[in-house]
Amino acid sequence: MQSPYFASVDDVEQRLSAVGYLPDHAIATTVFLADRLGKPLLIEGPAGVGKTELAKAVASAVGAELIRLQCYEGLDEARALYEWNYKKQLLRIQAASDDAAWDDIHDDVFAEEFLLSRPLLTAIRRTEPTVLLIDETDKADVEVEGLLLEVLSDFQVTIPELGTITAVRRPLVFLTSNATRELSEALKRRCLYLHLDYPDAAREKAIVLSRVPEVAERLADQLVQTVRALRAMELKKSPSLAESIDWAHTLLALGLDTLDEQAVKDTLGVVLKHASDQARATTQLKLN
């Protein structure tokens, strides 16, 4: 069993804060557990609350390389796991002299040299510390989940021609999902689960201040409270943390130092991206 990356929950908190990600207690504990139990961590939550960011922050906190598998519709084995370099194999066969035994070539073309390693296999074979990020798992087709099961539970990949490749050093695995569809029970059972939601007021303020240090504390306070008021409304898309940070940048660029009615009205487009949401916020906040 390899040695864990983190010594304690506090250690997680400190090291993540040091690389600019401010975790709350639940996040730090869950990351610590994922490391200790050697299990993949499935992070679910609305868009823009820092799911991908967490994986990146952990990678840089433990000094590991981040290997990322971006999921999309139609992602298959050949893009996620490995592929035989067909063209190179063809060349090898054509280049062989006529008297070469077929058996030799046959074994030869299914060797390491002709294997194109894709993110999952790469992450398993690395001997250095690795963080594997499987991003937007819900976008991939259901079959891909089946593919992930072997990798995530045993950290091994079976290639028919080469045999089973087992991880030398288990990577830390993070999966993210926007919950556009329910992931399978089998996959969830193999993972630890973290639901990332909008942060509480104090943490959101701290994050805005750390990301946009030039912003005045009072303005950050106002901004966070306003964003929370917006989230309480019945909107198509509630503003998330990413939008709060964008808003802080915007206000800074416009040289505004207080968030009054006029300022909110002028910059509402930064936080609300639907015309109907904007109209609703304008009436409910009585901006006009």
Add this chain to the structure above:
Amino acid sequence: MAPAGLLGREIAFFEALRGAGVPVALSEVLDATRAMGAVDLLDRESLRTAFAATAVKRPNHRAVFDRLFDLWWPAVTGEPTRAQDLAEREPDEQAPSDEPADAGQLRDALRDLLLSGDEEALRRFTREVVGSLGRADAAPGRQNWFSYRVLRALSPETLMASLLERLLEGQQRGGLAERVARQTLTERIRQFQEMVEAEIRRRLAEDRGVEQVSRTAVQPLTEQVDFLRASRADMLELRRQVFPLARRLATRLTARRRLGRSGRLDFRRTVRASLGTGGVPLVTHHRPHKPHKPELTVLCDVSGSVAGFAHFTLMLAYALREQFSKVRAFAFIDTTDEVTRFFTPGGDVADALATMSAEADLVWFDGHSDYGHSLEEFATRYPDAVGPRTSLLILGDARNNYRATGIGALRQLVQRSRHAYWLNPEPVAYWSSGDSAVAQYAEVIEMVEVRNAVQLEDFVQRLLPQ
């Protein structure tokens, strides 16, 4: 026989979770036990996180989990002693006086706490007031605990005005600042109410045993709440879930369509792909199958008793409108009016529902449900609404106040349409009781029980083409 001690407690806790409808697999219990060994057991929040991370894998199960966790792993036990509380207090906090404070003083204390937003202090305060105000002696040696006694004595909602005044301190009223402050305060008051209820449950559990309280403390998940019994808060929560639900449904439907048989051979792409294999077309490519999109006509009863259900279904129909070639909506109480015009693309559906209730012409005689007249009106005024490509949905409880049923008009509508379904939010057991005309209608149209969001989701999947 369950093992005693920590492990026994853990297993019993997961048993209670399963009883509340959260599926916890054996492998997850094993993970939770390993996690328990890895975290600091004296830190209650760490333990909570460890259990949540290993065993609760759906966000909508989290509320149930938290509630049960508070019961099974309480932060304190018994009566909080003065000494313990004093030791916990910050030195600059005022020590409590020995005589019991009257409600006025407590209200003042609560106001200060709500203003400061100090969660820990608020929790200590909650423990104290529940101890002094929430108790009622049921029988010698037995006590009952009531949250309404505490909440009535303190009535936190009525503190809002003075809280706002203190928080805004001379800023202009009525503007953005007030709205934002109001939001913050509402949230804190709600938090206090939840703390009181949790504390009451803890006291009850000490008195009657945690298993019994666990069974009653668990509320059904939002998507399983009956439309007809949903509270305002439930309805609001349901409406928030319309768009995620529509998105989930749409994703599943597109996936299903993609998996289905594909269309004609795409010659160009097949030849292009064959270049990679030396001109041999190993893989053929096909054009995507063009899905057949039905027209949808929704006719819904929006009278008081079933309005919540109708609104939710209308919202869902509009969130899913890309799945249909055309959506038309009609509403009725005792006469029918077309309400499609209120739902503009990109518009706000919640607003649309409000305008619809205010502006549409739905009452003809006395404002009590009249299915017969409404159906006849619908058939005569909008003959083009139902055609051979239309799926017709009728939403309502078919409680007709013993009036004429208009069965002839309905039969013709059903015959003209491609599919016709009647969604009834009442449980099947109540159908055809009292003034319900289900028996007559069910002879001409397929009647489907749709009591909650889960059943509605299932129905919509069935309705849309493969």
